[in-house]
Amino acid sequence: MNRKEIECLLQKYSVSHKNLARLLGWGSHTIYRYLKGMTTPDIKYSNELKKLFDVTYMDELLEKNKNLVNPTIYLEVKNSINKLKKRQLKDKQNIIDIQELKSLLEKYSMKPPHLAALLNIHSTTIYGYLKGLNPNVEYSDKLKELFNIANMEELLEKNKNLVTSTIYLEIKNSIIKLKDKEHKIANIEKLLEENKNYLPPEAYQKIKNAINML
Numbered sequence: 001m002n003r004k005e006i007e008c009l010l011q012k013y014s015v016s017h018k019n020l021a022r023l024l025g026w027g028s029h030t031i032y033r034y035l036k037g038m039t040t041p042d043i044k045y046s047n048e049l050k051k052l053f054d055v056t057y058m059d060e061l062l063e064k065n066k067n068l069v070n071p072t073i074y075l076e077v078k079n080s081i082n083k084l085k086k087r088q089l090k091d092k093q094n095i096i097d098i099q100e101l102k103s104l105l106e107k108y109s110m111k112p113p114h115l116a117a118l119l120n121i122h123s124t125t126i127y128g129y130l131k132g133l134n135p136n137v138e139y140s141d142k143l144k145e146l147f148n149i150a151n152m153e154e155l156l157e158k159n160k161n162l163v164t165s166t167i168y169l170e171i172k173n174s175i176i177k178l179k180d181k182e183h184k185i186a187n188i189e190k191l192l193e194e195n196k197n198y199l200p201p202e203a204y205q206k207i208k209n210a211i212n213m214l
Contacts, residue, residue, distance in 0.1 A: 001046035006034055009052055014080045015073070022068045023061055023077075024048065055084045095140045101129055104146060108174045117162045118155055149178050185214055 010017060010031075017031035026045075033039050041049060052058045059081045066074045096104075105115060112126040119142065129135050135143065146152045153175050160168045189211055196204045 001034075001041050001049045003035055003037065006031065006049060009049060012053070012080070012084070013058060013077050015077050019069050019073050019077070020052075023065045025065065025068065055081055055088065059085075095134050095137070096129075096143045098130055098132065101126075101143065104143060107147070107178070108152060108171050110171060110174075114163055114167050114171065117167075118159045120159065120162060149175055149182065181214070185211060 006017075010020060013020075015023075017035060018028050021028050021031045030045075034041055040046075052061070059078075062074065062077055062081065069077075104110075105112065112130065113123040116123040116126045121139075125135075125139075134140075146155065152171075156168065156171055156175065163171075192204070192207055192211070199207070
């Protein structure tokens with residue numbers, strides 16, 4: 001655990017080095033010495049500090065040792081933890097789920113290793129997501145962007161050297177078929193809108209709903 005990481009930890013929870021040391025049951029100057037480079041934490045102390053990046057763990061520590069800091073400090077740190085938990089919940093709600101990832105693979109007739117190769121990440125990463133591990137927001141957003149055919153085509157052309165020519169052609173063929181389908185749907189929608197005045201409202205809506213399901 002280096003000085004920058006410790007500074008990041010303090011900033012994350014809006015807590016001073018003295019109060020964090022108190023919560024950990026350490027000497028009040030222990031973390032100060034780490035920050036000033038007077039000494040470095042040993043493995044035991046370093047591991048304990050690293051655990052605190054986990055918001056749940058930090059919350060448990062705060063509740064367990066809240067009598068070691070004054071009530072004002074407790075409330076300040078608690079408030080920081082609650083904000084972080086809300087942010088995590090919001091991020092989690094926006095994270096691509098297993099079914100969406102399966103749909104993405106199916107859409108382009110891809111296997112997990114092929115998608116991983118195009119994203120230039122290890123295949124175990126995609127397999128991990130399929131088993132329930134949550135990608136971070138950055139990776140989740142990248143995956144969701146690929147539902148857009150233009151984005152997928154751009155990625156394929158950019159990284160086609162990362163997959164075999166056979167895989168490239170299979171994915172390319174899927175993209176061509178999807179683009180053709182989109183074009184046909186767009187023509188049907190245009191035709192429907194041009195002639196909706198000649199259709200009963202119920203019939204128009206029924207056709208509209210059917211198009212949306214394509």
